[in-house]
Amino acid sequence: MNSKKEKIIKLIFTVLAFASLLFLLGIIIVLFKESFSIFKNINVFDFVFGRHWYPTYEPAEYGILPLIVASFWVTLGAMFVCIPLGLGSALYINELASFKQKQILKPIIEILAGIPSIVYGFFGMLIVAPFLQNLFNIPTGLCAFTASLVLGVMAIPTVASLSEDALSFVPKSFKEASYALGANRWQTLVKVIIPASISGISTSIILGMSRIVGETMTVLMVSGGSAIIPKSIFDPVRPMTSTIAAEMGESAVGSQHYHALFAIGLILFLITLIFNVVAEHISKKYRVKLGLNR
Amino acid sequence: MKNKIYQFLGFSIITLCIIITLLFLASIIYLIASKGFSSISWEFLTSIPRKSMTEGGVAPAIIGTFYLVIGSIIIALPLGVACAIYINEYSPTGYAVNIIRMSINNLAGVPSVVFGLFGLAVFVNFFGFGVSILSGSLTLAMLILPSIISASQESLMAVPYSIREASLALGATQWQTIKKIVLPTALPGIMTGVILSIGRAAGETAPILFTAATFYRRSYPNSPMDETMALPYHIYALMTEGTHPDKQVAIAYGCSLILLVIVLLISAFAIILRNKYRSTYVN
Numbered sequence: 001m002n003s004k005k006e007k008i009i010k011l012i013f014t015v016l017a018f019a020s021l022l023f024l025l026g027i028i029i030v031l032f033k034e035s036f037s038i039f040k041n042i043n044v045f046d047f048v049f050g051r052h053w054y055p056t057y058e059p060a061e062y063g064i065l066p067l068i069v070a071s072f073w074v075t076l077g078a079m080f081v082c083i084p085l086g087l088g089s090a091l092y093i094n095e096l097a098s099f100k101q102k103q104i105l106k107p108i109i110e111i112l113a114g115i116p117s118i119v120y121g122f123f124g125m126l127i128v129a130p131f132l133q134n135l136f137n138i139p140t141g142l143c144a145f146t147a148s149l150v151l152g153v154m155a156i157p158t159v160a161s162l163s164e165d166a167l168s169f170v171p172k173s174f175k176e177a178s179y180a181l182g183a184n185r186w187q188t189l190v191k192v193i194i195p196a197s198i199s200g201i202s203t204s205i206i207l208g209m210s211r212i213v214g215e216t217m218t219v220l221m222v223s224g225g226s227a228i229i230p231k232s233i234f235d236p237v238r239p240m241t242s243t244i245a246a247e248m249g250e251s252a253v254g255s256q257h258y259h260a261l262f263a264i265g266l267i268l269f270l271i272t273l274i275f276n277v278v279a280e281h282i283s284k285k286y287r288v289k290l291g292l293n294r
Numbered sequence: 295m296k297n298k299i300y301q302f303l304g305f306s307i308i309t310l311c312i313i314i315t316l317l318f319l320a321s322i323i324y325l326i327a328s329k330g331f332s333s334i335s336w337e338f339l340t341s342i343p344r345k346s347m348t349e350g351g352v353a354p355a356i357i358g359t360f361y362l363v364i365g366s367i368i369i370a371l372p373l374g375v376a377c378a379i380y381i382n383e384y385s386p387t388g389y390a391v392n393i394i395r396m397s398i399n400n401l402a403g404v405p406s407v408v409f410g411l412f413g414l415a416v417f418v419n420f421f422g423f424g425v426s427i428l429s430g431s432l433t434l435a436m437l438i439l440p441s442i443i444s445a446s447q448e449s450l451m452a453v454p455y456s457i458r459e460a461s462l463a464l465g466a467t468q469w470q471t472i473k474k475i476v477l478p479t480a481l482p483g484i485m486t487g488v489i490l491s492i493g494r495a496a497g498e499t500a501p502i503l504f505t506a507a508t509f510y511r512r513s514y515p516n517s518p519m520d521e522t523m524a525l526p527y528h529i530y531a532l533m534t535e536g537t538h539p540d541k542q543v544a545i546a547y548g549c550s551l552i553l554l555v556i557v558l559l560i561s562a563f564a565i566i567l568r569n570k571y572r573s574t575y576v577n
Binding site for chain 2 (some may be wrong): 027085110115118186
């Protein structure tokens with residue numbers, strides 16, 4: 001009697017545990033299903049490499065290369081901001097901060113990672129964009145450069161927090177061995193601790209990148225929104241995420257435009273999926289290699 | 295000598311990095327707080343918008359965000375805890391668990407706008423819930439599920455094995471052990487994870503963009519099937535829609551400040567609580 005009840009309870013937990021798998025599969029199925037009909041009219045190659053995104057023209061053109069290029073540029077630019085500052089902050093917290101500073105700085109960085117992206121977008125639109133417009137004397141402050149800067153700052157806490165975790169996983173004995181061989185603190189940091197935690201650091205960078213590529217509200221408000229292939233970093237751009245967010249409201253359910261937006265979502269999903277798989281792979285492989293598997 | 299110079303330069307650079315980072319983030323908070331503060335009043339927090347969004351308060355947006363967050367927690371909490379219990383208590387190793395782990399990791403990396411697309415296609419259109427609090431809560435629940443699972447699993451893992459064994463040795467079944475021993479011990483950790491997720495759900499905009507949010511409602515939502523105003527979406531809408539941009543900016547500053555304060559307070563509370571809990575139980 002009792003064991004039957006136990007079995008039923010276990011079964012219930014097993015079923016509920018598969019919810020996240022169900023959701024993930026659901027997302028994949030929905031994205032494929034809803035974007036399928038756009039590929040009946042346009043082949044995949046023309047869709048991905050088409051240079052013109054004119055979904056509301058007659059006849060409409062659905063080429064998303066400008067959107068992909070925009071996402072790529074904005075993400076690349078943001079990496080120049082968040083990698084050095086995020087990693088530098090992590091190194092400071094790990095190596096230079098006193099115990100008390102660490103107790104304060106770590107939670108602060110983690111709390112700041114929670115600032116909603118809409119707040120960054122709002123801030124970028126009203127304060128950063130006009131400031132940069134005056135500073136560089138450019139026609140509009142809402143451009144790829146501004147988007148990169150704001151997104152980069154937004155991703156710093158994520159990169160810093162995850163990198164610091166990776167740095168603190170390095171066993172103390174590594175450090176002591178290096179000091180015993182006569183290396184100073186900086187040499188130990190650069191030649192022992194960073195190489196030992198490089199998998200965790202790369203994982204944090206890839207996860208930061210994944211967050212930037214998928215970020216929607218900030219780029220929607222700050223990047224300017226014109227769907228042309230940018231010639232300079234000060235051109236307004238329209239990344240994939242902001243195209244979906246901006247145009248879904250005005251496209252009729254079931255129209256070509258609607259399906260095209262789902263197809264962009266599918267490509268976006270696949271890109272972030274690749275990032276996540278790579279990040280997971282790296283962190284597994286190197287942890288085993290260094291005997292840090294825990 | 296050369297080594298000392300390198301060390302000095304290196305340490306100076308990383309110190310500079312953290313100073314710049316903190317300055318950036320402090321200036322964002324400072325500028326929004328200083329400009330938003332003048333918009334905030336009792337009336338702003340408690341009354342409905344008037345004169346096509348140029349006057350009055352934002353109470354429906356605050357209430358709407360509250361409903362969405364509560365709804366998403368009600369859905370995600372039982373699922374997340376159940377999943378964590380399965381992984382940690384019933385089946386810590388094996389093929390099924392590896393698949394579940396992999397899907398949690400990948401679900402955590404899905405861009406928020408893609409959740410919005412899924413919610414639109416499935417909850418709004420396929421199930422016919424329409425643009426509503428229900429659709430928005432379901433979409434947000436999917437988004438916060440991975441973080442609730444990992445927080446729950448972390449705190450279940452921190453429960454010492456000896457306690458479980460003692461309970462089993464006294465003749466308790468596995469479910470009795472989980473219900474009466476493991477869960478109560480792990481509860482504080484699970485709660486901090488939930489509070490962190492509340493902060494996240496409150497600030498997300500993209501998932502509710504097509505599933506729940508509307509710019510303007512004269513009344514408070516009174517059923518889960520109603521569409522609703524929400525704080526984060528309201529900031530976006532004030533900046534991009536409407537006819538009086540000059541007056542709307544002040545309201546948007548007010549909304550940003552409210553959202554920022556809510557989210558930062560919630561996550562500060564959760565993180566401090568969690569660190570305290572970690573240092574008492576884990577070590």
